[in-house]
Amino acid sequence: xxxxxxxxxxxxxxxxxxxxxxxxxxxxxxxxxxxxxxxxxxxxxxxxxxxxxxxxxxxxxxxxxxxxxxxxxxxxxxxxxxxxxxxxxxxxxxxxxxxxxxxxxxxxxxxxxxxxxxxxxxxxxxxxxxxxxxxxxxxxxxxxxxxxxxxxxxxxxxxxxxxxxxxxxxxxxxxxxxxxxxxxxxxxxxxxxxxxxxxxxxxxxxxxxxxxxxxxxxxxxxxxxxxxxxxxxxxxxxxxxxxxxxxxxxxxxxxxxxxxxxxxxxxxxxxxxxxxxxxxxxxxxxxxxxxxxxxxxxx
Amino acid sequence: xxxxxxxxxxxxxxxxxxxxxxxxxxxxxxxxxxxxxxxxxxxxxxxxxxxxxxxxxxxxxxxxxxxxxxxxxxxxxxxxxxxxxxxxxxxxxxxxxxxxxxxxxxxxxxxxxxxxxxxxxxxxxxxxxxxxxxxxxxxxxxxxxxxxxxxxxxxxxxxxxxxxxxxxxxxxxxxxxxxxxxxxxxxxxxxxxxxxxxxxxxxxxxxxxxxxxxxxxxxxxxxxxxxx
Numbered sequence: 001x002x003x004x005x006x007x008x009x010x011x012x013x014x015x016x017x018x019x020x021x022x023x024x025x026x027x028x029x030x031x032x033x034x035x036x037x038x039x040x041x042x043x044x045x046x047x048x049x050x051x052x053x054x055x056x057x058x059x060x061x062x063x064x065x066x067x068x069x070x071x072x073x074x075x076x077x078x079x080x081x082x083x084x085x086x087x088x089x090x091x092x093x094x095x096x097x098x099x100x101x102x103x104x105x106x107x108x109x110x111x112x113x114x115x116x117x118x119x120x121x122x123x124x125x126x127x128x129x130x131x132x133x134x135x136x137x138x139x140x141x142x143x144x145x146x147x148x149x150x151x152x153x154x155x156x157x158x159x160x161x162x163x164x165x166x167x168x169x170x171x172x173x174x175x176x177x178x179x180x181x182x183x184x185x186x187x188x189x190x191x192x193x194x195x196x197x198x199x200x201x202x203x204x205x206x207x208x209x210x211x212x213x214x215x216x217x218x219x220x221x222x223x224x225x226x227x228x229x230x231x232x233x234x235x236x237x238x239x240x241x242x243x244x245x246x247x248x249x250x251x252x253x254x255x256x257x258x259x260x261x262x263x264x265x266x267x268x269x270x271x272x273x274x275x276x277x278x279x280x281x282x283x284x285x286x287x288x289x290x291x292x293x294x295x296x297x298x299x
Numbered sequence: 300x301x302x303x304x305x306x307x308x309x310x311x312x313x314x315x316x317x318x319x320x321x322x323x324x325x326x327x328x329x330x331x332x333x334x335x336x337x338x339x340x341x342x343x344x345x346x347x348x349x350x351x352x353x354x355x356x357x358x359x360x361x362x363x364x365x366x367x368x369x370x371x372x373x374x375x376x377x378x379x380x381x382x383x384x385x386x387x388x389x390x391x392x393x394x395x396x397x398x399x400x401x402x403x404x405x406x407x408x409x410x411x412x413x414x415x416x417x418x419x420x421x422x423x424x425x426x427x428x429x430x431x432x433x434x435x436x437x438x439x440x441x442x443x444x445x446x447x448x449x450x451x452x453x454x455x456x457x458x459x460x461x462x463x464x465x466x467x468x469x470x471x472x473x474x475x476x477x478x479x480x481x482x483x484x485x486x487x488x489x490x491x492x493x494x495x496x497x498x499x500x501x502x503x504x505x506x507x508x509x510x511x512x513x514x515x516x517x518x519x520x521x522x523x524x525x526x527x
Contacts, residue, residue, distance in 0.1 A: 005470050007433035014432050017452045017491050021351045021396070024315040043359035045315060045352070080409075080424060081353055082453065104429035104453070127430045156483075254359065261314050261360050262336065268363055 010127030012149070017081065018105060018129050019213035022046055022236055026226065026257050029053050029214070029240040032071055033078035042253035046082040046104070048238065049075050054111050054158025055241035055280065064112040066094040072101050084131065089298060090116025092125075099128050105150070107131045108143075111157045111240075111299035118299060123147030128188065129175070133217065135168045135295055137175035137196030141204070144212055145197040151210060153216015153234070154295040158241050160282025162225045164295060165218045169232045170227035172214070180208035218295070221246070221280050223259030223273050230263035247278030310335040310344035312368075314360040316352020316397060317453055324498045337363065338371035346391040347372065347506040349398030351452065351488050354423070357397065358412040369401075369414060373477055376416045376482070388515060389494040391481040391508050399484035404466075407458065417482045418461030425456040425472055437487070439468045439476060442496040449475070449487035456486055481508060499517040 008014070022039035025045030030036045036047045049072050051057075057064045066087050076083050087094035094115075095106045108121050110133055123130040124147030133154035134140035140151050153172070155165030177193075182190065182205050191201040203211055216229035217238035226237045237260055239253075246252045255272040262268035291294075309325050311318045313334035325332035325348075335341060338382030361369045378387035395403045401413045406422040410503035426432065431451055436446035458464065468485075475486040476497075481504060489497035 005435040005437065007435050009431060009433045011434055013450060013491070014434055015450065016489060017450055018432065019315045020491060021353070021452055023317060023319070023352075024313070025353060025356055040355055043356045045356045081355055082429065093358065099430065102428040102430065129429065136493050157304075240398065256357060258363065262363055265363075 015129035016148035016212055025236050026260050027238045028243055033074040036075045036079045037243055038250055040079045040081050042250055043257035046084055049085040053241040055245050058158045069101055086112055088112040089114040090119050092121045095121055105129045110294050114297050120146050121150050136171045138196045141196035141200040152215040152217040156285045157218045157294055159219050159285055160221040160280040161285045162219045164285050165216050169216055169234055173233050179205050223255045226256045227259045227263035227269050242280055245280035253274050300454055307345050310347045312349045314357045316350040318350045321348050321350050324490050328495055328498050338366040338368045341371050349394040349401055349467045351396040354397045373414050388512055391504045393483040395485050395488055396454055412498045417479050419457045420459040421455045422458050423455050424453050437468055441467050448492045448494055450491055451487050454486045
């Protein structure tokens with residue numbers, strides 16, 4: 001009694017749904033198959049493939065690009081969880097290559113060196129979903145207007161300092177709270193002032209939340225950092241350098257996974273935070289030179 | 300829904316995944332829903348939904364709290380002991396996507412932690428990577444004439460099932476909706492659509508369970524015949 005069906009792939013619903021299934025989970029940066037297996041074993045809901053973790057990009061300098069496709073293929077073959085990979089802002093050809101490799105989601109990321117200083121990728125043209133970073137509501141709605149199926153805070157990647165992720169989450173969620181219930185006659189000017197598509201402003205005003213899933217990213221290094229972001233109201237967390245730049249990646253990764261689920265339970269948080277060994281050394285965001293400030297990339 | 304649907308409480312396993320979407324659907328159906336993270340939260344619910352999510356991740360999260368939650372769920376699905384005067388009946392459970400993987404006796408090529416209560420064999424990620432995820436209108440007789448808007452996200456399919464399993468929908472790649480007594484599974488995600496029919500079908504199973512439970516309680520209260 002089986003039926004032949006007409007599958008519709010790459011629809012907005014199908015792209016946004018992938019992110020919905022990742023909610024309450026941790027997405028971990030990995031640079032090779034070995035790290036990807038550790039991340040999966042620790043309970044990551046997805047891995048993010050990139051050439052170097054952000055802390056190394058900061059240390060090494062130079063141009064940061066999409067990973068070698070060979071490494072991405074090795075990562076795809078080594079795990080069963082979704083594999084995401086980073087493309088440079090505006091570099092739609094890197095995104096085309098990543099889609100052809102079979103990655104499940106592209107991160108158009110400020111952590112890599114931008115390929116275009118005016119325009120982002122038209123993400124609506126792709127079959128696979130995109131995640132993008134934002135510092136405020138206007139930026140988030142511009143990316144969603146371009147077709148992003150998932151958002152994340154930018155934070156300051158590779159610092160191990162959560163302060164910027166907190167700032168961006170509080171800014172976006174605070175702006176949504178103020179917009180929710182704003183009188184209709186104020187919405188057009190509000191859309192103009194924050195540089196966001198009017199229809200998305202109307203939608204957020206009515207629903208009181210972003211139309212897509214919103215994760216925290218950029219500087220999360222401890223289980224307590226992850227739980228802090230969850231309590232502020234994000235849907236899940238990305239952890240970059242925080243895991244594989246720490247003394248005991250497996251144990252720290254497991255602890256951050258548990259902290260993201262049991263984020264409201266200080267007893268569990270205390271238990272998983274014990275004896276994790278060295279956290280990544282990190283850098284204070286206040287000590288960064290303006291040229292080292294990755295969150296300012298994106299337009 | 301009949302008159303006693305308002306005091307039904309459905310638990311939704313909330314370790315990871317789209318549990319909030321299920322809670323919203325249940326509330327739209329007119330019943331109460333509560334997030335379940337610990338074994339003790341399984342008390343006083345009339346049914347349980349295991350949502351979509353990543354099964355390998357959730358399998359690592361089942362040991363917090365006073366008791367492992369999987370063994371507590373299993374005790375509710377396959378009760379072996381009698382409590383008080385009445386028999387304990389198996390509680391209805393509905394698994395979407397990841398939920399079907401946890402309920403399955405067998406997972407193709409994997410030995411990951413699961414409940415293993417439903418006589419089905421599932422193939423994880425049966426359609427391939429996300430670019431092969433899709434939506435499609437599915438004819439499901441049990442839900443009426445109108446096609447159901449089914450959304451498959453890196454979805455599993457059921458490749459084999461036992462005799463007690465009733466196939467409710469199948470496509471070329473395999474079975475995508477099935478029921479075994481009080482257990483229901485779908486490979487797709489009704490919770491991210493506006494169509495309440497799968498949740499209403501599950502609530503029908505919950506009402507049957509509550510009816511059977513109250514019959515069992517009544518029967519156990521029949522006084523012993525007095526010997527003259």
